Each structure stands twice: as C-alpha cells, then as structure tokens.
Amino acid sequence: AQKVTQAQTEISVVEKEDVTLDCVYETRDTTYYLFWYKQPPSGELVFLIRRNSFDEQNEISGRYSWNFQKSTSSFNFTITASQVVDSAVYFCALSERGETSGSRLTFGEGTQLTVNP
Amino acid sequence: GAGVSQSPSNKVTEKGKDVELRCDPISGHTALYWYRQSLGQGLEFLIYFQGNSAPDKSGLPSDRFSAERTGGSVSTLTIQRTQQEDSAVYLCASASTWRPTGELFFGEGSRLTVL
Numbered sequence: 001a002q003k004v005t006q007a008q009t010e011i012s013v014v015e016k017e018d019v020t021l022d023c024v025y026e027t028r029d030t031t032y033y034l035f036w037y038k039q040p041p042s043g044e045l046v047f048l049i050r051r052n053s054f055d056e057q058n059e060i061s062g063r064y065s066w067n068f069q070k071s072t073s074s075f076n077f078t079i080t081a082s083q084v085v086d087s088a089v090y091f092c093a094l095s096e097r098g099e100t101s102g103s104r105l106t107f108g109e110g111t112q113l114t115v116n117p
Numbered sequence: 118g119a120g121v122s123q124s125p126s127n128k129v130t131e132k133g134k135d136v137e138l139r140c141d142p143i144s145g146h147t148a149l150y151w152y153r154q155s156l157g158q159g160l161e162f163l164i165y166f167q168g169n170s171a172p173d174k175s176g177l178p179s180d181r182f183s184a185e186r187t188g189g190s191v192s193t194l195t196i197q198r199t200q201q202e203d204s205a206v207y208l209c210a211s212a213s214t215w216r217p218t219g220e221l222f223f224g225e226g227s228r229l230t231v232l
Contacts, residue, residue, distance in 0.1 A: 004159075006159075035220075037223075042225060043206065043208075043225045043226045044120075044223050044224065044225045044226070045208070045210075045221075045223040046223075047220045047221070047222075050220060091159065091160065093160075104150065104162060104165055104173070105160075105162075105221065106162070107152075107159045107160040108159055109158060109159035110159055
C-alpha cells in the first residue's frame with residue numbers, strides 16, 4: 001500500500017528563518033508522482049509542485065525549493081526567508097498509478113507551519 | 118468563478134439526519150474527487166469519478182455514504198443517518214486528465230458538524 005509520512009505535525013518559526021518540511025513516502029511502483037499542496041486558513045488546497053519519479057533534479061521556485069531523494073524515499077520542501085503569509089498547512093502527496101485510479105492522491109497528515117512576525 | 122465550487126460551506130445537522138453536499142467542478146474537467154479531512158488529520162480519499170466510467174468507490178467508509186455525478190459535471194455526496202464521527206470538512210477536487218500527473222484543483226470544502 002502507498003503511504004506518505006509527514007513526521008512534523010507543527011513547526012513554528014520566526015519570520016526570515018529558513019524552514020524545511022519533511023516528507024517520506026512508500027510505494028511499490030517504479031513510476032510515480034509526488035506533490036506538495038498548501039492549505040491556507042481559507043481551506044482551499046493550492047498546488048505547489050509535481051515531481052515524477054524519474055527526475056531527481058532539485059527544483060527552486062523563488063523562495064521555495066524541493067529536494068527529491070529516491071534513495072531515501074524523501075521529498076522535502078524548504079522555504080527560504082519565511083514570511084507570515086507562508087503560514088498554512090502543507091501536505092505532501094503521492095499519486096497512485098493505474099488506468100482506473102487516475103490522479104488519485106495519497107496524502108500525508110500535513111504539517112502546520114506558523115511563521116511569527 | 119472559474120474554480121471548484123462547493124455548497125454549503127457549513128452544515129450543522131442532528132445525528133440521524135441525511136445530508137447532501139454539492140460540488141461544481143471546473144468546466145471541462147473530466148475527473149472529480151471527494152476527500153474528507155477530519156480535524157487535525159490528513160485527507161482521506163472517498164470516491165473518484167472519471168467521465169462516464171464506473172466510479173472508484175473504494176474509499177467510502179460505509180454504505181451510508183454515496184455519491185453521484187450527473188451529466189459528467191455536478192456531483193452530490195450524500196451521507197445518510199449521519200453520525201458524530203462524520204463531522205469533518207468534505208473537499209471536492211477536479212482535474213483535467215485521468216493520468217496520474219494531473220494537478221488537482223480543490224474547492225474550499227463543506228464543513229459538516231453532526232450534533
């Protein structure tokens with residue numbers, strides 16, 4: 001069975017600090033996709049990034065960066081110079097491959113990030 | 118708007134009553150999903166619709182839960198004889214492709230409270 005683990009339930013930092021959110025996954029598939037979503041207080045999940053299992057190149061988008069390491073089954077997310085607006089729940093997710101399952105995602109339990117001014 | 122729309126945003130009901138939650142996906146999106154998010158928990162998959170194919174109901178927690186999607190667009194999630202443990206936020210998402218690469222677009226959810 002597929003599983004996503006986000007061991008950090010809550011993280012609290014002070015503005016401008018860097019913060020890394022951990023994600024570890026389990027799958028038997030050789031082809032899979034990993035995602036990060038942000039859930040602000042409004043409740044609507046917002047897509048941040050998708051990474052396929054064949055592309056281990058790290059990605060940077062502004063203050064966000066992602067470190068995908070297949071050897072350790074991890075897909076960690078770092079926010080550099082955090083801001084108060086980054087406060088949200090962040091979910092890591094893993095796709096389930098298959099003709100019938102489509103884009104069904106297995107989510108971790110989320111990490112509540114609070115950035116204090 | 119152009120996003121996924123869910124109604125009602127909040128629903129308070131008494132134990133034993135039936136409730137219906139509605140989802141309007143993004144126009145043209147063929148895939149539609151229902152997830153449940155209990156307090157402080159992750160997202161639990163409930164059901165998935167893709168076009169005219171039979172839905173994937175494998176995540177429904179009991180036979181009190183059912184969902185339909187009419188005309189390949191609007192979906193209704195029905196919970197019969199609600200129980201207190203059904204209290205959660207029910208999130209709907211749509212996607213433009215059935216492939217496992219598709220980004221899901223989520224609505225803001227329907228918060229259900231069963232007294």
